[in-house]
């Protein structure tokens with residue numbers, strides 16, 4: 001297109017015809033004050049701050065609504081214009097609370113920055129504040145219209161960008177005009193989609209997110225999308241949910257795989273930290289993010305493989321000790337960075353807790369196996385039945401770097417009498433035995449000591465092995481148990497008995513076999529300053545729980561072979577710098593539960609990714625492990641009105657997995673918090689070259 | 692709660708807008724006090740602004756609040772300049788002809804009647820005797836015939852007197868409603884924006900109060916008090 005020439009304040013510009021004077025100026029880094037203009041919204045010329053004079057053009061005009069014409073000579077800062085702007089600003093401020101320091105938008109406010117630029121105060125005018133109560137009656141936003149200047153950006157964002165049309169200029173009782181929810185209704189009544197576009201474009205503190213909904217984050221794109229921020233691997237949740245909604249299942253799985261090589265396993269057992277912060281839960285219940293992940297993984301046809309990025313071979317070799325999710329994830333990404341990776345696993349199967357800890361009934365082994373095969377297909381060598389006793393020997397085999405991803409695989413045995421009878425097990429050993437198929441592990445009566453999720457895994461596994469009576473005994477009350485409510489309920493349903501508030505005195509036994517656990521009831525317990533447990537016991541409450549099998553489920557810690565000579569800290573955790581580099585060693589790295597104790601699969605995956613990236617850098621690469629496994633589909637900014645959207649309840653997955661229509665329905669509940677990140681953040685005057 | 696309908700002048704023609712505004716203006720053209728006139732006009736017109744542009748929405752509102760405050764005696768130095776600036780900016784900077792037209796009218800009033808505005812602000816006077824805050828009702832003692840009609844009509848009971856007595860209005864409680872003026876057949880009730888002439892302190896019989904004798908008695912009272 002042929003450019004045209006204009007002059008703004010003496011600067012000659014070549015610009016595309018059809019542009020507004022304001023845009024032409026701003027693009028040339030020339031500031032013209034403006035408030036109701038927003039780069040993503042249609043211009044209306046209502047704040048009257050962008051006024052300009054055009055030589056020979058007669059009247060003063062708003063530059064946002066005036067198109068450039070060839071030869072135009074434009075002035076933006078004449079005395080008359082400055083005076084007009086100041087008056088417009090004074091008029092807005094007359095009808096605006098005057099205390100910025102108590103405002104949530106303080107120092108981030110476009111209006112405040114303009115006040116500064118125009119150097120205005122309200123003293124000449126009469127106050128006209130239209131006092132209204134701060135409206136917090138909706139689940140997600142605070143509407144303090146005492147700080148509103150009726151710029152109408154929110155109205156346009158909701159109507160033009162989103163097509164929902166919740167907001168408008170409204171008459172008050174006193175015939176004043178204010179921007180409010182249509183018909184002075186509630187947001188729900190006007191079918192708000194809670195997309196946050198209005199809050200995003202508001203230049204003042206009038207529209208705010210409720211406190212606590214978004215956690216402050218230096219990365220704005222993460223701050224606005226809590227599910228993605230909370231996921232340790234920052235899985236792009238709204239993007240894959242949208243793909244499911246639109247029936248693009250291969251895109252969905254590809255998006256999940258961009259951040260984690262174990263999508264199917266996660267679909268079964270992820271702790272779903274994302275769901276605990278999902279914004280939708282403020283309306284009714286959180287999205288069923290994990291079930292949707294399982295659904296997408298179920299549909300995986302592997303199309304993403306063609307796009308996985310493999311860098312040229314580097315000739316460098318890395319040893320990974322431990323084939324849990326941390327070790328295998330690191331191995332996978334290190335291989336893609338071009339390094340030759342060997343994983344050493346002491347057990348006969350790879351997968352760590354995925355295959356030898358978490359019971360089969362929660363995580364089908366086929367799902368894990370397929371994911372491990374995928375990692376092997378990428379070029380990772382996994383040597384099972386290969387415990388590593390000496391790091392020096394390993395190093396001598398020619399590895400440039402070693403990653404310790406040994407997990408927290410050693411169960412704690414309480415130091416009580418009888419703890420070493422041979423029918424007394426540790427949680428991890430017991431579950432490992434169950435997974436590897438030794439069903440002779442249990443007798444008729446099983447007692448599990450401990451109240452966490454692992455205790456339930458042990459107890460429910462015991463039931464499946466044929467135990468007749470399974471008891472979970474623990475110190476905590478029912479309410480204070482650390483196990484998730486789901487696990488407790490499932491356990492009770494399957495017949496597990498709970499004995500809360502017990503302390504264990506000793507294991508009674510005969511010969512080398514335990515026969516029961518001697519307990520006493522506890523009325524309360526605290527921890528003293530040094531962290532030591534203080535019990536208040538119920539008198540005369542000693543009793544014995546009869547048992548044929550006793551299982552300790554009192555936590556677990558990493559097992560570090562003597563000869564390794566790596567620094568450890570409290571809980572036998574490997575001491576690291578930045579949770580990756582082993583302190584004092586430049587060839588040793590550590591990741592996963594071995595560093596921070598038992599956490600979760602997704603945390604282990606995130607740790608594995610970070611390890612791959614750091615090791616990649618240490619091996620003189622850029623350490624860039626990011627994958628782009630699908631084409632970007634630019635999401636539509638348009639949402640439209642949808643009756644019933646807010647009422648839709650979480651679609652609990654009753655069968656093993658969603659079907660196409662229930663998945664689509666559930667995905668449709670997402671508020672698409674990420675759409676807000678697509679909205680341009682306007683520059684303030686400070687950021688323009690010519691002000 | 693369903694909001695009231697808003698006028699959308701941007702969708703109307705210049706003629707429609709001008710017709711509407713001149714109708715409102717006609718209603719006030721006879722108002723002899725320009726401050727009160729602008730006050731009444733801006734109060735009506737601000738309620739009809741579509742409210743989308745700042746200068747029109749906030750400008751007319753400011754004019755209305757400002758002029759009201761002047762009529763109530765709270766005018767400040769600089770108010771005139773503000774009114775003048777707002778109306779000028781409205782006339783050149785509003786987004787549609789509604790704001791521009793209102794601005795033009797306001798500008799004409801303030802330009803033509805600057806002096807009257809100044810008298811309201813500086814001297815607290817309303818020469819047209821419209822702005823209640825600045826006027827005082829009183830009973831002219833030489834005209835009052837003691838009919839007691841005014842006393843009976845005065846709602847806040849601000850008039851003292853009785854049959855055959857010269858009535859007296861208490862300016863502190865008088866609401867300046869003007870009802871007594873209507874009731875007074877001989878037209879004894881007057882209003883002024885300047886200072887009130889000397890009046891009897893107490894209701895005295897009709898005829899006993901010649902202006903100078905009142906003066907005399909007042910003076911003698913004063914003198915007497917001083918000599919005590």
Ligand SMILES: Cc1cc2nc3c(=O)[nH]c(=O)nc-3n(C[C@H](O)[C@H](O)[C@H](O)COP(=O)(O)OP(=O)(O)OC[C@H]3O[C@@H](n4cnc5c(N)ncnc54)[C@H](O)[C@@H]3O)c2cc1C
Pocket residue numbers: 269270271321322323324325326327344345346347351352353354357358359386387388389405406407408409431453454457559561591592593594598599600601602604
């Ligand atoms: C019973 C149980 C249930 C759980 N349930 C869940 C759940 O539902 N959801 C969830 O998100 N998280 C769950 N977790 C936590 C999760 O499984 C772990 O946080 C995760 O597996 C840690 O991964 P990792 O790779 O760090 O270690 P691990 O998975 O423990 O893998 C470490 C591997 O290193 C091997 N190894 C150790 N020492 C050596 C050596 N010297 N030589 C060679 N190999 C060695 C081990 O055999 C093991 O295979 C559960 C944990 C347990 C114990």
Ligand code: SF4
Pocket residue numbers: 096097098099100101103104105106107109110111112147203204205206
């Ligand atoms: S919205 Fe902006 S200008 Fe208004 S009080 Fe808040 S910080 Fe100050």
Ligand code: SF4
Pocket residue numbers: 147148149150151152153154155179198201202203204206207
């Ligand atoms: S709420 Fe914010 S965006 Fe909406 S009109 Fe008011 S100041 Fe503008």
Ligand code: SF4
Pocket residue numbers: 157158159162164165166167187191192193194195196197198199
């Ligand atoms: S739909 Fe979006 S833009 Fe409209 S009011 Fe609701 S949150 Fe704001």
Ligand code: SF4
Pocket residue numbers: 225226227228237238277278279280287289669670671672673674
């Ligand atoms: S509503 Fe959707 S995008 Fe928003 S937090 Fe929940 S899952 Fe994430």
Ligand code: SF4
Pocket residue numbers: 700701739740741742743744745747748785786787788789790791
């Ligand atoms: S001048 Fe502006 S606010 Fe006034 S009626 Fe026209 S568009 Fe609406």
Ligand code: SF4
Pocket residue numbers: 828844845846847848849850860864865866867868869870871872
């Ligand atoms: S003006 Fe009204 S209030 Fe005042 S004295 Fe007359 S009747 Fe009474």
